[in-house]
Amino acid sequence: MTQTRKLKMSNSTYLNIDRWYTGMVEDVGYMIIAKGKGYDARIAAYKKSFANLLKTIELVRKDSRDHDRKRDLTVLHRKATYVYEFVKAHL
Numbered sequence: 001m002t003q004t005r006k007l008k009m010s011n012s013t014y015l016n017i018d019r020w021y022t023g024m025v026e027d028v029g030y031m032i033i034a035k036g037k038g039y040d041a042r043i044a045a046y047k048k049s050f051a052n053l054l055k056t057i058e059l060v061r062k063d064s065r066d067h068d069r070k071r072d073l074t075v076l077h078r079k080a081t082y083v084y085e086f087v088k089a090h091l
Contacts, residue, residue, distance in 0.1 A: 012060055014072065014073065017056060017057055017060060017073075017076065018076065020053055020056075021057075021076060021079070021080055024046075024049065024050055024053060024080075024083070025083055027046065028083065028086075028087065031087070031091055032090075032091070034046075043091050046087070046091075047087060047088065047091070050080070050083075050084050051084070054077065054080055057073055057076055057077045057080060061074060061077065
């Protein structure tokens with residue numbers, strides 16, 4: 001019998017969230033090309049992943065007790081929201 005362990009999104013570290021955000025921003029160009037080629041499923045998955053990133057940032061920010069970390073996550077959330085709004089409008 002195998003058991004799977006589910007990790008909470010709040011177990012994410014700031015560094016991993018920042019890398020996730022960086023990867024998502026780098027992929028915007030690829031998604032523009034994908035839209036041109038008609039890869040709608042890929043774009044939908046990208047948008048869902050971006051929404052999950054925003055939820056994760058919000059959850060970790062809420063669970064964080066460190067004032068500096070909260071501020072960093074607030075700035076990251078603001079930047080990610082800006083990019084996500086661009087993605088929703090143009091893809």
